[in-house]
Amino acid sequence: MEREEFTQILAREGFKEVVTVTREPDGFLDAHTHPFEAKALILRGELQIKTGSAEQTYQAGQVFHLFADEPHSETYGPEGVAYLVGRK
Template identity: 30%
Template structure:
């Protein structure tokens, strides 16, 4: 997994782009999150494990180094791999 300096750079870049909150999210193996949405926009980077993100009728398989964005209110679903996943997320409220 990437180090603290890398997370600090991610957080700084996200803040410069208008995101007001950053955090590390860890998901357990084989977790499934049914379709939902958030009242904030999302910028995220997978740093460990793998996940599948379904949004707008398409599913993306995301691995370390991959990024994704979601608009506020955008419906999406998530599924995590056999080892779970960790990603850094920035939120714009």
């Protein structure tokens, strides 16, 4: 998916806050939650998200979606990761 198409989807779905997040190579965040729903497009690099017993790896062009207060952990690939995320 391309950035422009993704931002149009976010607007239609009511995601008013849109930011770009960049994370360091081979980094991670232990289990945590966010008080907002998040939908993000991977711009470059790789991100692995673990929710409960499910684990998914996302690469450039792929989209992930997390609900508000959904516990998850994050691991970043050897090149780090950058993603465009809508929050609501």
